[in-house]
Amino acid sequence: MACFPNGMSFAAWQMANCSDCLNYRDNGTGSYGCAITDARFLLANRMHDRKCRRTQVFGFLAMLIPDEGPGAFECEMRLTREQIETEERERNHQLDLERYEEAMAEARAA
16 A cells, blocks of 8 residues: 555545445444554554665555555455355355256256
8 A cells, every 4th residue: 555645545545445344343442444454554654664665564564455556455355245245146146056957957857
């Protein structure tokens, strides 16, 4: 995740990308957040050394939210209710298809 010029720009990115994620929740204090984005935000100053080289901390956190490439700024841990419902619908559709094929095979055999 790129460095944000201020907390407001980070909050805007977090609202656009995290607000519908099931991992983004109240931590018990009335404050919503996610451990992954919190770690990226809190460790931002340790992600580069004095010569602006990326450190191991950056490498680990960049696996979860890469800042380069086709999936840039997309969290690998993002899980939305819509994704779960879509997967469930696809699984149910596959089960229905298998049951239909079994019934048709039994009908042909009879």
